[in-house]
């Protein structure tokens with residue numbers, strides 16, 4: 001996979017076996033895994049409850065293009081967590097976002113999507129847009145083979161900028177606002193108090209669908225930031241870890257949005273409408289979601305994940321202070337990230353300006369050489385239910401030696 005070229009060092013580490021919060025590479029070396037497949041394994045590697053349910057289902061047939069009983073149970077588990085009742089399934093969070101964008105265009109009849117500057121929502125064409133220095137929408141750097149100039153499909157506003165969101169939505173060209181409730185893909189950027197309420201109000205006032213993508217921010221707790229902070233989206237996206245390691249994405253809608261979608265569809269054309277995939281909602285994904293949500297990523301598991309993350313954050317902060325590094329660290333539940341600036345960033349551009357690819361490669365390679373994997377493209381660590389205080393302490397010791405080398 002293309003991105004594997006970006007891991008530090010001349011070649012990626014090849015994995016022999018992964019279990020819990022560790023993996024062993026092909027050379028037999030044990031690693032603490034703080035990347036966890038960039039959230040795909042936030043449930044820990046090979047959680048026994050998920051493995052059991054998925055293995056049993058594998059023996060009972062994995063793909064019939066029909067629902068199993070797990071589908072309704074998985075949907076109700078997701079409803080309990082995120083508060084919206086109508087769910088469909090995909091194989092990835094990317095595809096969940098794509099489906100909701102289509103539905104939002106379909107029911108509003110509007111052409112554009114609004115995203116946040118320096119967002120990431122998977123390989124969704126509309127979201128590969130950013131702002132240039134004069135505030136114009138341009139392709140994000142590195143975008144491969146864009147279908148059309150993104151300004152045709154997308155409006156972009158900075159995170160935490162209510163007047164910019166107001167101006168963009170007032171055009172009534174925007175079908176949906178697609179946001180992470182905190183940015184997690186350009187470092188962690190937390191919302192200002194009141195920002196979410198303002199976004200909700202603006203969407204209500206302008207008839208815009210509000211999609212909250214909780215793929216990463218699920219780290220905030222069992223129901224992500226939606227449950228933790230009482231957010232009120234029209235649609236929700238989750239993915240990555242929810243299948244316990246089996247590809248699975250899900251998107252949920254309020255009854256009102258789901259009814260508008262349903263009323264706008266024609267049964268005869270439903271298979272060629274551009275939403276869905278042959279293996280989406282397959283029996284393995286659904287068995288994985290049911291077991292993982294009910295038995296692995298439980299409320300008590302989140303308590304322990306968040307405690308480990310607090311230990312990690314405290315360890316990093318103490319060393320930043322001790323060495324006088326001009327860096328900051330931000331925690332979002334079970335994930336935390338440091339960046340090369342002194343204060344927490346307020347929007348994506350501030351976070352992006354602090355990026356230093358060479359320094360990041362050094363820190364990642366330094367950690368890797370000490371048996372610790374941190375998330376590539378970031379300075380981020382994620383905790384699973386299996387992560388221990390000893391795992392965290394191993395990172396803190398390695399981070400000390402990295403700072404010793406640098407300062």
Ligand SMILES: Cc1ncc(COP(=O)(O)O)c(C=O)c1O
Pocket residue numbers: 038092093094095120121122123180185213214215216239240
């Ligand atoms: C917020 C968010 N949404 C969606 C995705 C896409 O996930 P996937 O690559 O599994 O489709 C990502 C991936 O990093 C993400 O961070």
